[in-house]
Amino acid sequence: MSVIEEVKQRIDIAEVVSQYVKLTKSGRTFRGLCPFHSEKHPSFFIYPERQSWHCFGACNTGGDIFSFIMKKEGIDFGEALRLLAQRAGVSLPSRLEPSAKRDEQERLYQANEAATHYFHNLLLHSSAGEKTQSYVASRGLSLETITSFQLGFSPNSWEALKQYLLERGYTESELLTAGLVIETEAGGTHDRFRNRLMFPIYDIKGRITGFGARALDDSLPKYLNSPQTPIFDKSSSLYGINLAAAAIRQQNMVVMVEGYMDVITAHQNGFNNVVASMGTSVTEKQVSAVKRLTKNMALALDADAAGEEAMLRGVGYENTLDAEVKVIILPSGKDPDDVIKEDAKMWQNLLEEALPVVDYTFDMVTAKLDLTTAGDQRFAVERLGPIVLEIKDPVRYAHYVQKLARLAKVPERTIEATLSKIKTAHRAKEPKLEAIAQALRPVFSSPVEEYCLALLLQHPELKGYRQQPSAEYFQNSENREIFIAWQQASDLSSLKGELDPAIWEHLDYLLTKSLPPNQIEEKYTGTVLRLREGFLRGLATKGEAALALEAELGGTAAELAKLEEQGIEISLQLGEVFSQKSRRVRSKGAEK
Ligand SMILES: [Zn+2]
Numbered sequence: 001m002s003v004i005e006e007v008k009q010r011i012d013i014a015e016v017v018s019q020y021v022k023l024t025k026s027g028r029t030f031r032g033l034c035p036f037h038s039e040k041h042p043s044f045f046i047y048p049e050r051q052s053w054h055c056f057g058a059c060n061t062g063g064d065i066f067s068f069i070m071k072k073e074g075i076d077f078g079e080a081l082r083l084l085a086q087r088a089g090v091s092l093p094s095r096l097e098p099s100a101k102r103d104e105q106e107r108l109y110q111a112n113e114a115a116t117h118y119f120h121n122l123l124l125h126s127s128a129g130e131k132t133q134s135y136v137a138s139r140g141l142s143l144e145t146i147t148s149f150q151l152g153f154s155p156n157s158w159e160a161l162k163q164y165l166l167e168r169g170y171t172e173s174e175l176l177t178a179g180l181v182i183e184t185e186a187g188g189t190h191d192r193f194r195n196r197l198m199f200p201i202y203d204i205k206g207r208i209t210g211f212g213a214r215a216l217d218d219s220l221p222k223y224l225n226s227p228q229t230p231i232f233d234k235s236s237s238l239y240g241i242n243l244a245a246a247a248i249r250q251q252n253m254v255v256m257v258e259g260y261m262d263v264i265t266a267h268q269n270g271f272n273n274v275v276a277s278m279g280t281s282v283t284e285k286q287v288s289a290v291k292r293l294t295k296n297m298a299l300a301l302d303a304d305a306a307g308e309e310a311m312l313r314g315v316g317y318e319n320t321l322d323a324e325v326k327v328i329i330l331p332s333g334k335d336p337d338d339v340i341k342e343d344a345k346m347w348q349n350l351l352e353e354a355l356p357v358v359d360y361t362f363d364m365v366t367a368k369l370d371l372t373t374a375g376d377q378r379f380a381v382e383r384l385g386p387i388v389l390e391i392k393d394p395v396r397y398a399h400y401v402q403k404l405a406r407l408a409k410v411p412e413r414t415i416e417a418t419l420s421k422i423k424t425a426h427r428a429k430e431p432k433l434e435a436i437a438q439a440l441r442p443v444f445s446s447p448v449e450e451y452c453l454a455l456l457l458q459h460p461e462l463k464g465y466r467q468q469p470s471a472e473y474f475q476n477s478e479n480r481e482i483f484i485a486w487q488q489a490s491d492l493s494s495l496k497g498e499l500d501p502a503i504w505e506h507l508d509y510l511l512t513k514s515l516p517p518n519q520i521e522e523k524y525t526g527t528v529l530r531l532r533e534g535f536l537r538g539l540a541t542k543g544e545a546a547l548a549l550e551a552e553l554g555g556t557a558a559e560l561a562k563l564e565e566q567g568i569e570i571s572l573q574l575g576e577v578f579s580q581k582s583r584r585v586r587s588k589g590a591e592k
Contacts, residue, residue: 002505003085003092004478010088013051013065020072034059035072052475056543056563066477077481078500089284092502101230108178108231111170112200112208115180118164119152119198129153132197132216139261140341145268148243152198154213158190179210179226193224199260201232201278202242204289209237212260212278225278236285239263239276245293247272253296255328255351256282262300262336269344274336287317295323298354300336314357315390322393326354358400361387366407377408381415385422448534449479452527454513456486459520467524473531475538478506529581536574543567 014023014030023030023046034044034055043057054062069080085092123129123136123146132153136146154161162181166172172189175181181189196213203209210226226232238244240263248254255274257263266274277286282299290297299314318325328350330339340347355363365383369376384404391397401419405412452469456462463486471487474480481503482495489495492511499507516523547563 003090003502004081004506006090007081007084007088008051008065010090011065011084012048013053013068014046014048016065016084016087017046017053017068050538054539056566060566061472063480064475064477067480070477076500077477078502080477081500081502091288104177105231107170107174108229109207109209111165111174111178111180112210112231114165114168114170115161115211116150116152116198116200116208118161119154119200120147120150121152122155123151123153123198126153126155128155135197135216139265140268141264142268145264148267149240149264150200152200154191154193154196154198156195158194161191161193162189177229179229179232192226195219196224199239201226201237201239203237204241204245206242207231210234212239214260233285234278235283236289237278238286238289239278240267241275241289243267244273244275248275248290248293252294253298254290254294255298255300256286257300257336259335259337262340265337265340266347269340269347271340271344271347281313282317284316284320287320291321295321296326297321297323298326298328298351299357300328300330300350314361315387318357318396319390319392324396325357327357327360328354329360358387358391358396362400362403362407371407371409377410380404381408381410381418385415385419389419389423446474446476446479448527448530449474449476450510450513452524452531453479453482453486454510454515455520455524455527456483457492457507457510458513458515459524460491462520462524465521465524467528469528469531473535475535478503482507482510526584529577529584533574533577533581536570536577540567540570540574543570 017023017032018030021032021035021044023032024042028047028049030046030048031042032044032046033039033042034057036044036055037058039057044053044055046053052062052064053068065084066077066080069075069083070077073080073083075083082092123132136151141151162172162175165175165180172181176183176189180192182192183189193211193213195216196219197216199212199214200208201210201212210229210232212226213224215222215224225234228234239260244254244263244267251273253273255266255271257266257274257276258278259276260278263274263276266272275290277283287297297317299317314325314327330336330350336347339350362384366380369380371377371380381404384407388397388400388404391400401412401415405415408415469483471480471484474483481499485495485498489498496504496507543563543566547567
């Protein structure tokens, strides 16, 4: 399956559109006020079964989720694909990045690299950096550690870094995009990081994607990060991954901590498989990022913060990793940095004693209960049941059903029955998106569209042909993109250049699709007619549905009349298609 198809399958059009338009469900459709023109009465429809949308008002146009996002966000197909892929959790292979974009990103990496160099030098070799140097020394960091993490010092100046980088040929707009400078209200820019200890954040390939920065005075926030940029996404970054990757692979285990200092101290003490989620709780994206290195993960959690919610997330990570997640419980109020510095042996022990997240949750919940009483037994099942239900691995699921049965002192089948009751109650309350998407999964491919495109692409002589489809006949955005590019391009290589690389796979498929050897023009004319017919039929059914709904909801006479008029227009055009078709059949007969 191509990434485009994968995105389409995972995205539910009604769900995405409802973020922009207030939708009301009505039968098998949703409707709302059209986001593309101004109106008082809703004429904008979503058809979940077809995963399409249509405006019967002033726009009188429609399409799939890609065309909706492109129109709504004012972006091109590639950008819409990236946006939706991110939403759908589909990762796009980097080879699909257009080369111009790659070049732009390369510049940002280089700007970050130059900034890192600048900050690092100031920390080690400037008088302004002396205070910071003594701070890191007081935290026990060796020169070797400072160098391997490339720690730095950003001076207390509005322009120092900016000037330094401008002199090296970076433009102000590149520095803005990299998040190194901030736009002021007056329209100028100034350095984002001032008077801070700088932690460059590397990706697994060793490229610097952004920065973390700790205030050295009372400035707030105490920790400041680079903003989201084309190369930095905090929620998928892991601090220290560049230095930890080899150890994670080797030990087949990753330890997740929260802070920069936790990682640095761990590494300085030889615990090299430690990375940080940078302040916030671990995200699914971060878990997916380490999955390529190991399936075994341990989360270092503060005893006070290790709530049930964190536990539930832990189970989610288990499902992502398809392996058990362990928790390292830190002494109350201490972070790994403190623990390791006080007693590295103790950290080692905590690692060895780490418990599987579900077992730990069982311990937490039952610690306060008296499991000889029926009330507490029931309570235990109620609290732990939903967590057990989240476990997707059948073997571990069965294991914890048994464990719960033992704890609550009831037969396993009683637990099973309770769990299935919880499950049903859960389902009824908030239907899982996955289930909705499954139920609404439409047919995504459009054989006629593809056949028509394959003919056009493989037979350049058709370009001059009288009968041409219109771009709107193509309901699939990738087909529409290819058709529009084909109209504009003079040859295949320029056509490819016009297209987003994500579409190349589909283009190659069309270029190599096997076609009948003869009567190409004949087949082409027929295909264009079929496309037109399909387009008009689609309009007609959508229009009928709109009309029925309008009547049902008590639409005004004028609105009903307008819809009806549109319906008549469509059927007239359809009639034209049919007469053309029958003419073709007749002339074929005459040839014989
Ligand atoms: Zn509209």
